[in-house]
Structure formats: structure tokens, C-alpha cells
Amino acid sequence: MGFGRGAGYLLRGLRLWRERPALMLLGIVPAVIVAALVAALFVVLVLYVDDVVGWATPFADGWDETVRGLFRAALYVLVLAGAGMLAIVTYTGLTLAVGDPFYEKIWKEVELSLGGDVPDRGVGWVRGATDGLALVVLGLATAIGVFLIGLLPVVGTVVGAVLGLAVSGRLLAGELVSRPLEARGMDRAARAALMRRHRGAMLGFGVCVQACFLVPFGGILVMPAAVAGATYLAREALEPGAGLSPR
Numbered sequence: 052m053g054f055g056r057g058a059g060y061l062l063r064g065l066r067l068w069r070e071r072p073a074l075m076l077l078g079i080v081p082a083v084i085v086a087a088l089v090a091a092l093f094v095v096l097v098l099y100v101d102d103v104v105g106w107a108t109p110f111a112d113g114w115d116e117t118v119r120g121l122f123r124a125a126l127y128v129l130v131l132a133g134a135g136m137l138a139i140v141t142y143t144g145l146t147l148a149v150g151d152p153f154y155e156k157i158w159k160e161v162e163l164s165l166g167g168d169v170p171d172r173g174v175g176w177v178r179g180a181t182d183g184l185a186l187v188v189l190g191l192a193t194a195i196g197v198f199l200i201g202l203l204p205v206v207g208t209v210v211g212a213v214l215g216l217a218v219s220g221r222l223l224a225g226e227l228v229s230r231p232l233e234a235r236g237m238d239r240a241a242r243a244a245l246m247r248r249h250r251g252a253m254l255g256f257g258v259c260v261q262a263c264f265l266v267p268f269g270g271i272l273v274m275p276a277a278v279a280g281a282t283y284l285a286r287e288a289l290e291p292g293a294g295l296s297p298r
Contacts, residue, residue, distance in 0.1 A: 057224075057255025057284070061263075064280030065273070067161075074160055078275025081150025086271050089142045096134050100127060132212045133195070139264045143223050146274055154278045158231055161282040168235075216261055217254065224257030227281035232289075249288050256284060 068075050104126045111119045147154065196215065225246065232242045246253055260280075263273040 053251040054255035054258075057249075057252035057257075058259040060252070060256050060280040060284045061259045061273075061276060062280075063283050064276035064278070067276060067279050068272075071160070074157060075275040075279075077153045077156055078150065078278065079271060081146050081153055082271040082274045085142055085146045085149060086268075089138050089145070093134065093138050097131070100130050100134075104130065129211065132215070135265070139219060139261055139270070142264065142270055143226075143274075146270075147226065154275070155230070157275055157278045158282040161279045162231065162286065165283075165286050217258060220257030220259075220261040221254055222257070223260055223277075224253045224281065224284075227260075227277055228253070228285045228288075230278075231282050231285040235289075245288055249284075252284060252288075256280060 104123050108123060108126065111122055114122070196211075196218070199211075225242075228246060229242055232245065237245070260273060260277045264270040
């Protein structure tokens with residue numbers, strides 16, 4: 052079960068926009084609200100990031116103008132990359148925290164469409180909000196890591212961005228998949244043990260979701276599909292001898 056198969060679960064979730072548009076529109080409400088807030092904060096950062104970089108690097112004032120310009124331009128890109136990664140994970144965590152009742156409806160409907168054992172209720176708004184805020188904190192830690200790695204000469208910016216995408220994508224996948232699993236009474240250790248057996252699918256699913264969030268307005272449209280795709284992934288992971296082959 053590899054990266055490509057994990058990406059297939061997102062595609063499967065996206066198909067619900069054609070098959071169940073009314074259901075998927077439920078996920079638009081919290082996504083739009085949080086997206087507007089995160090976008091506003093990101094615009095403020097873009098307006099002031101030059102001043103922040105200059106303030107943080109007074110030691111470069113005496114450097115050759117070309118070297119200083121390249122150095123601060125790289126830091127400018129790095130700060131925006133880290134902030135972008137933070138914005139993505141913050142957006143996801145806040146959206147899950149605010150919109151848990153909406154997304155619970157989506158994953159339950161997906162569960163019902165698959166038949167079999169379906170939980171009577173979800174994890175609850177309080178627990179969902181707590182998990183969402185925990186994802187925000189992890190996103191902050193990831194953004195800091197991206198910034199620090201980006202300080203490495205030559206390859207730092209690229210490596211930091213790629214690693215940040217992979218780490219944040221894996222965190223997101225774990226949070227999304229946890230909802231249908233926790234509703235079945237699985238604790239954190241049991242969920243982690245199950246998902247370790249499907250690392251490739253988890254990474255492929257999470258990275259593709261995060262990559263979609265980099266597209267303007269992508270998060271708004273993809274978030275409901277990501278919830279549905281995570282439900283498909285979780286259900287098939289629970290099947291004995293699961294091969295996880297999305298249809």
C-alpha cells in the first residue's frame with residue numbers, strides 16, 4: 052500500500068462533490084469562515100515581513116549589498132514558506148475545531164454508504180475542538196522546524212519546504228482518520244498501531260490534501276472531500292487483511 056493509493060482516497064472523496072453535493076456543501080460553512088481569518092492574517096504578514104527580516108538581521112547591514120539582498124530575499128521566502136505551512140495546518144485545525152458537527156455528518160454519511168458497523172455517535176464537539184486545537188499547536192512546531200531547517204545554506208529552503216509538507220500532511224491525515232476510529236472506541240495507541248501498518252497511504256493522502264490547500268480556495272473545496280476520503284481510508288484499514296485499494 053503506497054503513496055499513490057493514499058492519494059486515491061482523496062480522489063474518492065472529491066467524487067462526492069458530484070454524487071452528494073448537498074452533503075459536501077455542509078463543509079463549506081466552517082471552511083469559509085476560517086479561511087477568511089487565516090487569509091487576513093497572512094496578508095498582514097506579507098505587508099510587514101520585509102521589516103521583520105530587516106529587524107531580525109542587523110548583522111547583515113554591513114555586508115556587500117548583493118550578498119545582503121540575496122540573504123534577506125532567501126529569508127523572506129523562508130518566512131513566507133514557514134508561515135504558509137503554519138497557515139495551512141492552523142487552518143485545518145481551526146476548521147476541524149469549529150466545524151466538527153458539520154464534518155461528523157459527512158463522515159457518518161460516508162460510513163452509512165459503506166454499510167457494516169457504523170458508530171452511533173462521534174467523538175463530540177468538545178473532543179473534536181480539543182483535537183483541532185492540538186493540531187494547531189503541532190502546526191506551529193512544524194512551521195518553526197521548517198524555518199530552522201531553511202537556515203541551512205543552499206538546500207535549506209527547498210528541504211525545509213518539502214519536509215514541512217510531508218510532516219504536516221502526515222499530522223493532518225492522522226487527525227482526519229482518527230475521527231471514525233475514535234468513534235469506535237479505539238484509543239490513541241490502538242489508532243497509531245493500526246495506521247503504522249498503512250504508512251504509505253497515510254502519507255500519500257495527507258500530502259495530497261496539504262498540496263491542495265496551497266491552491267487558492269483549495270482548502271475550502273477540499274476539506275469536505277478530505278473528511279470523506281479519510282473515512283474511506285479508516286474503514287478499509289479496519290477490514291481484516293486490508294489491502295487498501297481505493298475504487
